Amino acid sequence: xxxxxxxxxxxxxxxxxxxxxxxxxxxxxxxxxxxxxxxxxxxxxxxxxxxxxxxxxxxxxxxxxxxxxxxxxxxxxxxxxxxxxxxxxxxxxxxxxxxxxxxxxxxxxxxxxxxxxxxxxxxxxxxxxxxxxxxxxxxxxxxxxxxxxxxxxxxxxxxxxxxxxxxxxxxxxxxxxxxxxxxxxxxxxxxxxxxxxxxxxxxxxxxxxxxxxxxxxxxxxxxxxxxxxxxxxxxxxxxxxxxxxxxxxxxx
Numbered sequence: 001x002x003x004x005x006x007x008x009x010x011x012x013x014x015x016x017x018x019x020x021x022x023x024x025x026x027x028x029x030x031x032x033x034x035x036x037x038x039x040x041x042x043x044x045x046x047x048x049x050x051x052x053x054x055x056x057x058x059x060x061x062x063x064x065x066x067x068x069x070x071x072x073x074x075x076x077x078x079x080x081x082x083x084x085x086x087x088x089x090x091x092x093x094x095x096x097x098x099x100x101x102x103x104x105x106x107x108x109x110x111x112x113x114x115x116x117x118x119x120x121x122x123x124x125x126x127x128x129x130x131x132x133x134x135x136x137x138x139x140x141x142x143x144x145x146x147x148x149x150x151x152x153x154x155x156x157x158x159x160x161x162x163x164x165x166x167x168x169x170x171x172x173x174x175x176x177x178x179x180x181x182x183x184x185x186x187x188x189x190x191x192x193x194x195x196x197x198x199x200x201x202x203x204x205x206x207x208x209x210x211x212x213x214x215x216x217x218x219x220x221x222x223x224x225x226x227x228x229x230x231x232x233x234x235x236x237x238x239x240x241x242x243x244x245x246x247x248x249x250x251x252x
Contacts, residue, residue: 002047002049003022003046004043004045004051005044006021006043006044007022007041007042007043008020008041009028009039009042010039010040011031011037012040013040016042019044022043030057033059034059034060034061035058035091036057037059038055038056039057040052040053040054041053058091058136058137060092060135060136063133063135063140064088064092064133064139064141065088065090065133065141066086066090066131066141067086067088067144068084068085068086068129068145068146069084070083070084070085070129070146070147070148071083071148072085075148075149075185075229076149076150076184076229076230076231077151077230078152078232080119080122080152081118081119081120082118082120082148083118084099084116084117084118084129084131085115086112086113086144087114088112090133092136092137092139093136094111094112095111095112095136096109096110096111096133096134097111097131097133097134098110098131098132099130100130101120101121101128101129101130102130106130106132123150124149124150124151124153125150126148126149127150129146129147130144131143131144131145132144149184149185151182151184151185151228152230153232154182154226154232154234155180155182155188155226155234157179157181158179158226158234158235159178159179159236160176160177160178160222160224161176162174162176162177162222162238162240163177164177165177165238166240168240168242169241169242170243172212172214172215173210173211173212174213174240175208175209175211176192176210176222176224178190178205178206178224179207182229182232186229187205188228189202189205189226189227190203190204190224191203191225191227192211192224193222193223193224194213196223199223199225202227205226213240217243219239219240221238222237222238222239222240223235223236223237224236224237
């Protein structure tokens with residue numbers, strides 16, 4: 001047999017370049033546009049026998065892009081472990097990624113995972129998570145980020161007084177005097193109960209709230225659950241004695 005002496009190249013397997021001498025390595029310009037590419041080479045020997053071979057490669061000239069969402073877009077969390085949802089339309093595989101809590105020091109490269117858990121830095125406050133995507137061509141994305149406020153401290157100064165801390169009342173309708181504060185994840189909501197078991201649905205905090213005690217007479221305790229926007233609860237209660245023969249507050 002006679003070894004090949006010329007070769008020609010093609011992007012489509014139909015139209016080939018002019019024959020040229022065979023070499024072990026040669027630069028070749030792929031057709032423009034990212035995506036899968038096939039290069040065909042036609043080898044011809046001295047007897048005119050021709051053989052076509054090919055190989056595939058994916059052209060990727062741009063870094064990957066993507067998006068990051070923490071805890072389904074929640075503004076606050078009371079749990080230091082957050083759920084990350086990472087999306088990308090990158091097709092140059094394999095895709096890997098790195099994570100960071102400060103945008104400076106990143107984790108070791110790991111396989112791309114569209115949903116994973118990430119431990120936020122300790123301490124209440126605003127937290128940002130950074131993710132870099134790395135595609136199969138080696139391109140590294142700009143950092144994609146999302147932020148959330150970590151608040152693991154329940155509302156402070158949470159207090160309820162019945163009728164300004166009165167000891168007795170002749171009627172079942174009373175006024176709850178409420179105080180509470182939360183600097184990290186306001187606003188605060190309240191839930192109220194006469195038995196400490198069944199509570200009203202959450203409602204916005206107000207400094208005064210009319211409330212109806214259980215009927216009858218004797219000691220009556222009211223429970224108020226103060227909850228910040230991260231879900232941290234603080235429970236407080238107060239007691240008042242409902243006098244026998246009491247009725248409702250007269251109409252104004």
